[in-house]
Amino acid sequence: RLRRELARGDGASEVQAEGAVEERRDEVSGALEQAEASSARYALQARALKVLIEHLDAARKNAQETYFDPIRKELEPLIAQLHPGAGFEVDADRMLVGEITRNGRSDDVSVLSGGATEQVAILTRLAFARLFAKQGVHVPVILDDALVHTDDERIGTMFNMLTQVARDQQILVFSCRSRAFSDLGGTRAYIEIAP
Numbered sequence: 001r002l003r004r005e006l007a008r009g010d011g012a013s014e015v016q017a018e019g020a021v022e023e024r025r026d027e028v029s030g031a032l033e034q035a036e037a038s039s040a041r042y043a044l045q046a047r048a049l050k051v052l053i054e055h056l057d058a059a060r061k062n063a064q065e066t067y068f069d070p071i072r073k074e075l076e077p078l079i080a081q082l083h084p085g086a087g088f089e090v091d092a093d094r095m096l097v098g099e100i101t102r103n104g105r106s107d108d109v110s111v112l113s114g115g116a117t118e119q120v121a122i123l124t125r126l127a128f129a130r131l132f133a134k135q136g137v138h139v140p141v142i143l144d145d146a147l148v149h150t151d152d153e154r155i156g157t158m159f160n161m162l163t164q165v166a167r168d169q170q171i172l173v174f175s176c177r178s179r180a181f182s183d184l185g186g187t188r189a190y191i192e193i194a195p
Contacts, residue, residue, distance in 0.1 A: 114149035
């Protein structure tokens with residue numbers, strides 16, 4: 001009986017030896033070491049990419065501030081005339097005012113009334129024109145049926161600003177409401193047909 005158990009044990013050992021358990025263990029250990037090395041490498045790359053993204057975001061924000069700061073400086077006094085004490089944020093993707101803060105309340109420009117939206121858009125154009133003029137490039141500001149949604153109180157303020165800017169900039173106003181714009185001054189265009 002002992003011989004039979006010994007033979008069975010020897011047979012089991014031979015089967016296990018033929019099954020290459022130790023070799024498989026060594027392979028699995030090697031694969032585990034490679035996986036751990038890859039994991040460490042990926043973790044390092046992930047940290048490096050995170051740092052890179054943070055630096056790129058900071059550089060982009062800095063570049064946007066550098067680009068929009070001159071526009072902001074031109075636009076601030078114009079918006080302050082229309083809305084004293086108001087602040088605004090520039091939407092970098094649209095290159096327009098994205099948010100305006102009046103009386104402590106911030107609003108996205110898209111939710112403002114039609115008149116307020118067109119006023120901000122016109123002031124932004126005037127700011128760009130003033131910026132170009134300071135760089136020696138005089139570009140006309142063309143307003144086509146502008147201020148149609150502006151109330152009477154604000155239209156006077158807008159006309160004053162247009163008159164101020166028109167001292168240094170050419171502003172062309174096209175409108176079917178000639179009476180509303182008659183107080184704006186300037187030279188009225190006309191067509192003369194020669195005989």
